[in-house]
Amino acid sequence: MGFTLVELLIAVVIVAVGLLAVALLQTQALRHNHSALQQSEIQMLAQALLDLARSDAVAARNGAYNLGRLCTPPTATAPEAQMLAALHARLTAALGPAAAPCLELSCDAAGRCRATLEWREPRARLSERRTLELRTQL
Helix, strand or coil: CCCCHHHHHHHHHHHHHHHHHHHHHHHHHHHHHHHHHHHHHHHHHHHHHHHHHHHCHHHHHCCCCCCCCECCCCCCCCHHHHHHHHHHHHHHHHHCHHHCCEEEEEECCCCEEEEEEEEECCCCCCCCEEEEEEEEEC
């Protein structure tokens, strides 16, 4: 006995729905994988901000890195500002300019430092921003 045309069409529809589900699953996996990559890059850059303060603890305790929230690279010529500008450029390169990244490094005289990174998720609503904050003691 052979297959009828109706059975064959039903089998084709079932296979097509299954393939469509697999394609959608793959798309979601790629999206989440990209988001995880960005989170890792942001985490590494936040650690780099704190490492910057650790590498020059005296200047950090004196407030040399306390330039406020930087959403554009600082234009000051001080070495600390130039290092923050380089980190901002790396953050923008990692996330893309549409993420509108901001960073802030602040340290007090007691050596307590805080690195804050803020960015817009490309797939999120325009008003939704993400923030990562790391703290350390020099």
